Amino acid sequence: MERMLARSARGLDGRLRAAAPARRFLRKIFPDHWSFLLGEIALYSFIILLLTGVFLTLFFKPSMAQVTYDGMYPALHGTRMSEAYASTLRISFDVRGGLLIRQIHHWAALIFLAAIMVHLLRVFFTGAYRRPREVNWIIGVVLFTLAMVEGLFGYSLPDDLLSGTGLRITEGVAQSIPVVGSYLVYFLFGPDFPGDEVIPRLYIMHVLLIPGLLLALITAHLLIMFHQKHTQRPGPGRTEQNVVGQPLYPHFMAKTGAFFFAVFGVTALLATVAQINPVWLYGPYRPSAVSAGSQPDFYLGALEGALRIMPNWHWDVLGVTVPLNVLIPATVPLGLLLGGAANWPFLERWITGDRREHHLTQRPRDVPTRTGIGVAAITFYGVLWLAGANDLIAYHFGIDLYLTTWIARIAVLAGPVVAYWVTKRICLGLQRQDVAALEHGAETGVIRQLPDGGYEEWRAPVPASQRAAVEARRPLPLPAAPSRGPASPARTHLGRLRQALNRILTESVPLPPAQPDDHDGERDRELTSSRHHR
Numbered sequence: 001m002e003r004m005l006a007r008s009a010r011g012l013d014g015r016l017r018a019a020a021p022a023r024r025f026l027r028k029i030f031p032d033h034w035s036f037l038l039g040e041i042a043l044y045s046f047i048i049l050l051l052t053g054v055f056l057t058l059f060f061k062p063s064m065a066q067v068t069y070d071g072m073y074p075a076l077h078g079t080r081m082s083e084a085y086a087s088t089l090r091i092s093f094d095v096r097g098g099l100l101i102r103q104i105h106h107w108a109a110l111i112f113l114a115a116i117m118v119h120l121l122r123v124f125f126t127g128a129y130r131r132p133r134e135v136n137w138i139i140g141v142v143l144f145t146l147a148m149v150e151g152l153f154g155y156s157l158p159d160d161l162l163s164g165t166g167l168r169i170t171e172g173v174a175q176s177i178p179v180v181g182s183y184l185v186y187f188l189f190g191p192d193f194p195g196d197e198v199i200p201r202l203y204i205m206h207v208l209l210i211p212g213l214l215l216a217l218i219t220a221h222l223l224i225m226f227h228q229k230h231t232q233r234p235g236p237g238r239t240e241q242n243v244v245g246q247p248l249y250p251h252f253m254a255k256t257g258a259f260f261f262a263v264f265g266v267t268a269l270l271a272t273v274a275q276i277n278p279v280w281l282y283g284p285y286r287p288s289a290v291s292a293g294s295q296p297d298f299y300l301g302a303l304e305g306a307l308r309i310m311p312n313w314h315w316d317v318l319g320v321t322v323p324l325n326v327l328i329p330a331t332v333p334l335g336l337l338l339g340g341a342a343n344w345p346f347l348e349r350w351i352t353g354d355r356r357e358h359h360l361t362q363r364p365r366d367v368p369t370r371t372g373i374g375v376a377a378i379t380f381y382g383v384l385w386l387a388g389a390n391d392l393i394a395y396h397f398g399i400d401l402y403l404t405t406w407i408a409r410i411a412v413l414a415g416p417v418v419a420y421w422v423t424k425r426i427c428l429g430l431q432r433q434d435v436a437a438l439e440h441g442a443e444t445g446v447i448r449q450l451p452d453g454g455y456e457e458w459r460a461p462v463p464a465s466q467r468a469a470v471e472a473r474r475p476l477p478l479p480a481a482p483s484r485g486p487a488s489p490a491r492t493h494l495g496r497l498r499q500a501l502n503r504i505l506t507e508s509v510p511l512p513p514a515q516p517d518d519h520d521g522e523r524d525r526e527l528t529s530s531r532h533h534r
Contacts, residue, residue, distance in 0.1 A: 026249035031232035035122050040256060042115035044263040045108045046218060052105040053207065059095055061087040062157065062203035064196040073280050081159075081284035084199045088158040088279055103271035109151050110276075111267060113299045116144045120341070124374050126361035128231045130354070134345045136228075139221045141342045146214055148299050153206040155277065155297060159199055162277075164285025165294050167198065169307070176326035194287065234360045234472035236464045243359075293392055298385070305387030306333045309408045333384055337377055351501045365434075366473040368427035369505045375423040376416035383412045424507075431509035434470045437462050439512050473511060 013019040030036075063083035069076050071086070072093035091098035120140055123129050129137035152170070156163045171193055174184040190197035229243050238244050246252055282291060296304055306329030313324040348370070349355065364371040386393070387408035394401040437443075441459030449455055462470070 026247065028226065028248045029229075029243045029245045030248060030252045031230055031243060031245035033233055035126075036230070037259065038115055038119040038122055040259055041263055042112055042119055043218065043222075044260045045112035045115060045267070046214065047260070048108040048264055048267055049105060049112060050211070052101050052108065053211075055101050056091065056105060057207055059087060059091050059098065060084070060157070060203075062200045064159070064194070064199050076280065076283070079284065082199065084157060084159040085279070085284045088160070092280065100268075100271055103274075103276055104267055106155070106276050107267050107270045107274075109154060110297060110299075111263075113144070113147050113151060113297075116140070116147060117299070120144060121374065121378070124341070124344070125364040125371060126231075126233075127358065127367065127370070128361050129345045130358040131345075131349070132228055132357050133224075133231075136221055136224045137345055138342050139217050139224075141338055143214065143217050143221070145338055146210055146217070150206060150210045150214065151297055151299060153202045153210070156202055157199060157206060158277075158279045159285050160279040161282040161285050161289060161291055162279070162294055164194065164287070165290055166296055166300075167194065167285075168287070169304075172326055173307075173330040176323045176330060178320075178322055178327075194285065229359065231359055231361050234469045236468050238360065238468070240357065240359045293395075295389060295392070301388040302333060302381050302384035303330065303388075305384035305390070305408065306330070308390055309384075309387045309405050309412065311409075333380070337381060340377070348505065351498060351505050353502075360472055362473070363469060365427040365430040366508070367505075368424045368431070369507060371427050372420040372424035376420040379415045379419040380412060383408060383415050387412070428507075428509060431473075435509055435512060438467070438470060442466075471511065473508070 009019075061083045065083050066080050067083055067086050069079050069081055069086050069089065071089055073089055076089070088102075091102055093099070123137065123140065152166065156167050156170075167189075171185055171189060174188065175181045177184065185193075188198060188201060189195050230245075232238055232243060232245070235244070283289075295301070307326065310325045310329040313328075315322040315324055364374075387405070390404040390408060391401060393399065394404045442462050444458050444460050446458040447455055448458065
C-alpha cells in the first residue's frame with residue numbers, strides 16, 4: 001500500500017512539480033501570540049457563515065408576494081405576510097434544526113464583525129499596517145465596510161417589523177444624498193417603498209455579490225500576508241529580518257484546526273442558550289407600525305446614534321432642500337473613521353518620512369500620539385453607539401430623553417479630546433517607567449535597612465524579553481531640516497505643518513544609551529541596588 005501511494009505521489013509530482021512548493025509551504029514559520037488569533041476568529045466565523053448560509057438558502061423564499069400564514073406558530077395564524085417572512089417562520093419552527101442554524105448564522109455574523117473590528121484595532125495600535133503592509137490594511141478596512149453592508153442586508157431579509165424599520169431608515173439615508181439619492185432608492189426599492197422588489201434585490205446581493213467580494217478580499221489578504229510573512233512582537237532573537245515561531249505543519253495546523261472547532265463550538269453554544277432576533281415576536285412589517293425600543297445590530301449602533309443626536313438642520317438652495325440632519329450623521333462619522341483609517345498609513349509615512357520596512361510590531365505605549373488618536377476614535381464611536389440606545393437609557397435610568405441627547409452631543413465632541421490627552425499622558429508615563437527600569441533595574445520589593453539607618457531597595461536586572469521590547473523603540477527618521485535655500489520644502493507652509501505634526505507624532509521619552517548585551521546566567525542572578533535615604 002505504501003509503495004503504491006509513493007508511486008502515485010511521484011507520478012503526480014512529475015506532472016505538477018508541486019512537491020518542492022508544498023514542502024516550502026508546510027515549513028512556513030508563523031509567530032505565536034494570542035492577539036494573532038483575532039484574525040483567525042474572523043476567518044472561521046466567515047466559514048461558519050458560508051456553511052450555515054447555504055443551509056438557509058435551501059428554505060428561504062426571497063419574495064414579497066403576500067400569503068396567509070398557517071404554519072407551526074399559532075400566534076400568527078391567518079396573518080397576511082410576505083413569503084420572505086413566512087419562509088423565515090417556517091425555517092424557525094418547521095424545518096428540523098432550522099432555528100439553531102438561523103441563530104448560529106446570526107451569532108457568527110456578529111462575531112465576524114466584532115473580530116474584524118478588534119483585529120483592525122490590534123493592527124493599528126501595534127503599527128502592523130506600516131510598509132510593506134499598507135495594501136493589506138486597506139483590504140481590512142474595505143472588508144469591514146462590506147461586512148457591515150452585508151449584515152444590514154442580511155437581517156433585512158426576513159421582512160419583519162424590526163428589519164422593515166431598518167430598511168425605512170436606509171431609504172431615508174439614501175434619499176438624503178444629493179443628486180444620486182433618488183437613483184439609489186430606485187436601485188434598492190424600485191418605484192415604491194417597500195414595494196415588491198427590495199427583498200429579491202437584497203437577497204441577490206446578500207448571497208452572491210457581497211459574499212463573492214468578501215471571499216476574494218479574504219483570499220487576497222491571506223495570500224499577501226503569507227507572501228510578506230507575519231509580523232511578530234519584539235523579543236530576544238527577533239529582528240526585522242527573521243521570524244521566530246513554529247512551522248505551519250504540524251504545529252500551526254494542529255492549533256488552528258482545534259481553534260476552528262473552538263470558535264464553532266462557542267458560536268453554537270451562544271445560538272443554543274442566547275436567543276437572538278426572534279422575528280416571530282415582531283410580526284410582519286407594516287409601514288405604518290414601529291415598535292418601541294428598536295435597535296440595530298451593534299455594528300450599526302453608531303450610525304443610529306448619530307441620526308438621533310443630530311440637530312434638525314436643513315439647507316434650502318435653489319428650491320432644493322438638503323436634509324443635513326440625515327446627510328451629515330449618515331456620512332460624516334463613519335466616513336471620518338473608515339476614511340481616516342484607510343489613509344492613516346500614508347499620512348503617518350508622510351509626516352515621519354519613515355519608508356523602512358517593518359516586521360516587528362510596536363507596543364501602544366511606544367507611539368503615544370497614535371495610541372491617543374486610536375482611543376479618541378474608539379471614544380467617538382462608543383458615544384455614538386450609546387446614543388443609539390438613548391431611549392432605552394432614558395427609560396431604564398429615569399432620565400429625561402432630551403437630557404440624554406444633549407449629554408451625547410457634548411460627549412461626542414469633548415470625549416475624544418479628553419480620551420486623547422489622558423491616553424497620551426498614560427503612555428508617556430509608562431515610557432518613563434520603562435526607562436527607569438532600564439537605568440535602575442526591576443523592582444523586587446526587597447527593602448533592607450543599612451547600618452547608618454537608611455533604606456535601600458534591591459533591584460534585579462530587567463528580564464531579556466522586557467529589555468528587548470523596550471529597546472525595540474527607536475526614534476523615527478525626521479523630515480529634512482529647514483535650510484536657507486528658498487526652495488527648501490521645510491520653508492513652505494506645508495513643510496512647516498509637516499515639521500509640527502512630526503514633533504507631535506514622534507513625541508516620546510528618550511531611551512538611555514544602549515548597554516552591551518549580556519544575557520548570561522550570572523548576570524541574570526545579579527542584584528543591583530538603588531539607595532533611598534530617609
